[in-house]
Amino acid sequence: MTNLFENIPEKNIDKLLHILKANTSHYGKNVDILSNLNMTEYIAIINEGSLSLIFNDYDGNKIVLEEFKKGDVFGDLISTTKSQEISCITREKVEITYIELKQITNTEIIRTDFYIIFIKNLIKLLSEQVTNKNERIELLTKKTTRDKILAYFQKISQDKGNKNFTIPISYTELANYLSVDRSAMAREIKYLKTEGFIETNGRKITLLY
Amino acid sequence: MTNLFENIPEKNIDKLLHILKANTSHYGKNVDILSNLNMTEYIAIINEGSLSLIFNDYDGNKIVLEEFKKGDVFGDLISTTKSQEISCITREKVEITYIELKQITNTEIIRTDFYIIFIKNLIKLLSEQVTNKNERIELLTKKTTRDKILAYFQKISQDKGNKNFTIPISYTELANYLSVDRSAMAREIKYLKTEGFIETNGRKITLLY
DNA sequence: TTCTTTATGTTGCATTTGCAACACTTTACA
DNA sequence: TGTAAAGTGTTGCAAATGCAACATAAAGAA
16 A cells, blocks of 8 residues: 655655644554544544444444554545444554645645655555455455455455465454355355365465366 | 536636646447556546446456446546456447546646645545445445345435435446345335335335334 | 336245354464 | 463354346336
């Protein structure tokens, strides 16, 4: 993923953040950061720690929509719906830098060196987000668990350019990502093995077709 | 949805497009515009007509991923995956204006009036896209057809601020959007009616809870 | 108008899937 | 190092769902 400060020298980043009136907050573990946040149209950069974006179902279920880690970027410009049932929980100690949208075009910033690069990075970052979402939607719209698994494996395989690959997340996380029952997914993977479509060894997968 | 040229006077738009080296193309009906396109990192604005973004399944199925109409914006910066199995088919005569990402920060454009407004519009547009995708993912990750339907209805109801509303798309399109079988969805809606959760009259819905 | 296409509503049936309840393994951490 | 927590693999079963095959209604085109 594009870093918001890619191609900007370290020493200029602080200046840029200052002109953008960015502010940095610290949180403990298991805090809902959205409940304390009175900002709209902002971008949040995770400097340290990790977060989960949770959807609170009407009958009490907590569905993990997304996991964020150090270096990731989120915010209502990027990664959350406006829905009230959403919370964003810190998984550990977290440091976050917030930038408001309106500051992104303030009169001072546009005369700053590296502003153009910053804008370009931001646009790329946003469009990468869209691409990621689209990839997930493409998987989620598949009718069967089998199709979801195979499409996911093919995607990873294509990215690596190899029929041997290791999935970058746990099977539990994969089941969440594909929105299928973990045990049903495990069963389907077993069938795929016995039918000779794939071989697996832990998270190492080989496509046999 | 944000228009890319919101708050920019008509007479300045042409100038802006010229400096952005935008080019406008015309297509007939049922043309795959992506197959003729040798551009990456671009934005396409639909001036006239409508398009379908199609995913060509490995066994010949054509799944509609998205429908675009006049005024919509797409492009690999916004709405398509890089996947090769994607095609984008015109549904009628279409006029499209293309802007390349690299032009968005060319030396001339950044000195132009309304450039800042254009950039701000673009960033808002992209983040709206992300929000839309997230909303769909939120629906798609629900386990049952019933949950998908109810969540969709609640969303529309919330937007309207009324328990009476009309769904803005056909049931056929809704089934595609939620990625469920149309007839199974119709069955589930029937159950929701007999169980007293909703009333319907064509596409007019009333939530009874 | 008439014809054709598209949308909608319905149902039986086979399949898929979620769910629950396990056992076992691996990882995290105090 | 030991213990708790998280991840993985398995299976029976009931429920949900896709699919096919209709009939009918509505919308659009000639």
